[in-house]
Amino acid sequence: MNLTRDRLRSIGWAAVLLTCGALTLALTFKVNAVKSRVRLTERQIVALRQDTMFLETEFETRANQQQLSSLNQVEFGYQAPTAGQYLEGERQLAALGKPRAPGAPSPIRVASALETRDDGGFPAMVSPLTGKAMAAEVPKGAPKKPMTAANLRDRLSKVDERGAARE
Numbered sequence: 001m002n003l004t005r006d007r008l009r010s011i012g013w014a015a016v017l018l019t020c021g022a023l024t025l026a027l028t029f030k031v032n033a034v035k036s037r038v039r040l041t042e043r044q045i046v047a048l049r050q051d052t053m054f055l056e057t058e059f060e061t062r063a064n065q066q067q068l069s070s071l072n073q074v075e076f077g078y079q080a081p082t083a084g085q086y087l088e089g090e091r092q093l094a095a096l097g098k099p100r101a102p103g104a105p106s107p108i109r110v111a112s113a114l115e116t117r118d119d120g121g122f123p124a125m126v127s128p129l130t131g132k133a134m135a136a137e138v139p140k141g142a143p144k145k146p147m148t149a150a151n152l153r154d155r156l157s158k159v160d161e162r163g164a165a166r167e
Contacts, residue, residue: 072078087093100107126133
């Protein structure tokens with residue numbers, strides 16, 4: 001095999017390029033591995049900060065509970081409820097009630113709007129121009145029926161896309 005100078009030079013350049021490509025690929029993998037570890041470490045730092053905030057809040061809450069407990073015992077004389085203070089049901093609660101005093105205001109009453117309609121539950125349609133119910137404005141020659149949801153659907157089904165009445 002007779003290798004010429006140009007042939008040797010081109011093989012040398014190919015080897016150099018192949019070596020540079022392999023080193024670049026290895027360096028890319030190394031950089032991505034380091035970035036992944038950095039992201040993982042950042043997530044751990046955020047989780048530890050959240051745990052620290054949770055523990056600080058818990059510590060402050062418990063410190064306030066001890067302070068409130070000591071204030072309640074010393075200043076106000078409050079005590080925790082005992083088992084005898086709980087009610088077993090509605091009857092015991094009702095037994096605690098007192099009749100209304102003669103000067104007491106009347107109790108607040110709430111009304112419910114449960115009304116039944118024959119027209120399917122829809123309110124009467126009112127014309128925005130006249131303010132009268134649509135049933136009062138019957139076209140000439142039309143039978144006088146009250147305007148209900150069913151009648152309106154029937155009328156609309158008889159009108160085509162252009163607004164003209166179908167026969």
